[in-house]
Amino acid sequence: MAYEKKPVLAIMRPSVYKEESVKLAMSMGFDVMAVPMIELVGVQDSAFNPFFEHITKKESDYVIFTSANGLDFTLQKIPYVMRDMFIEALNRTNVIAIGPTTKRSLEEKGIKVMGMPGVYSSEGLIKYLCKDVKGKNIDMARSVFGTTVLTEGLTRCGANVLETKVYSLYRPDGKEQKDLIRSALEGKITAFAFTSSMMVHNFFEVAKELEAEDSIVQVLNGSIVAAIGLPTAETLRSYNVNVSVIPEEYTFERILRNIMDILTAGS
Numbered sequence: 135m136a137y138e139k140k141p142v143l144a145i146m147r148p149s150v151y152k153e154e155s156v157k158l159a160m161s162m163g164f165d166v167m168a169v170p171m172i173e174l175v176g177v178q179d180s181a182f183n184p185f186f187e188h189i190t191k192k193e194s195d196y197v198i199f200t201s202a203n204g205l206d207f208t209l210q211k212i213p214y215v216m217r218d219m220f221i222e223a224l225n226r227t228n229v230i231a232i233g234p235t236t237k238r239s240l241e242e243k244g245i246k247v248m249g250m251p252g253v254y255s256s257e258g259l260i261k262y263l264c265k266d267v268k269g270k271n272i273d274m275a276r277s278v279f280g281t282t283v284l285t286e287g288l289t290r291c292g293a294n295v296l297e298t299k300v301y302s303l304y305r306p307d308g309k310e311q312k313d314l315i316r317s318a319l320e321g322k323i324t325a326f327a328f329t330s331s332m333m334v335h336n337f338f339e340v341a342k343e344l345e346a347e348d349s350i351v352q353v354l355n356g357s358i359v360a361a362i363g364l365p366t367a368e369t370l371r372s373y374n375v376n377v378s379v380i381p382e383e384y385t386f387e388r389i390l391r392n393i394m395d396i397l398t399a400g401s
Contacts, residue, residue: 141324146171181298195270202239260287268292325358331369
């Protein structure tokens with residue numbers, strides 16, 4: 135199918151990523167509808183102080199960050215005058231990034247990254263670290279909604295795992311979210327980029343409020359639907375949505391390139 139106009143991409147990432155996501159998509163030849171279907175908020179649990187102390191007292195062997203958000207919300211909780219000290223302490227341990235975006239964010243803040251798995255997922259991290267972590271102390275800062283797969287897997291590998299939850303996710307509820315669904319129902323969107331399971335659930339909750347659940351499934355199945363990884367793809371399939379794109383590299387840029395490859399091949 136040839137597109138006389140630029141393909142329209144629905145970007146539903148949190149507001150903090152809006153500017154860079156839109157810029158990247160437009161540079162690739164997309165028109166964009168950017169409406170967050172998920173937002174972020176900082177939290178602090180009882181594990182944060184032990185997490186901080188493990189690192190600063192050199193009791194941590196590995197520190198894992200599973201997102202740039204995890205790093206950002208961690209640093210926000212540390213008094214500004216102590217952040218350089220904390221970064222120096224991180225650089226005395228083995229810092230692991232789940233993928234290239236997180237790695238880049240760490241390095242931009244002066245944090246040395248010891249390694250990164252070949253597959254950017256919890257399962258990839260477990261496979262990457264398992265043989266080296268028996269008896270080691272692993273600290274990680276994650277989302278409230280992070281799956282237990284990573285902590286349980288590393289524990290089975292013999293590691294002592296401390297996890298602190300530094301941010302949470304919530305569903306934004308406003309006119310623009312409903313307008314995005316209406317635009318989709320009107321056939322104005324060519325491709326949809328889903329980057330988390332919660333984003334999928336929130337998308338369908340808005341559709342349900344508009345009494346358009348069945349209709350939106352039909353729209354999605356007549357469009358290009360991309361999922362950043364297998365868990366997100368499985369969530370979409372649970373809503374009877376066919377997934378067109380699951381990139382091998384779990385990055386937003388790779389999702390966009392794969393979508394554009396499909397569009398180019400069909401033109």
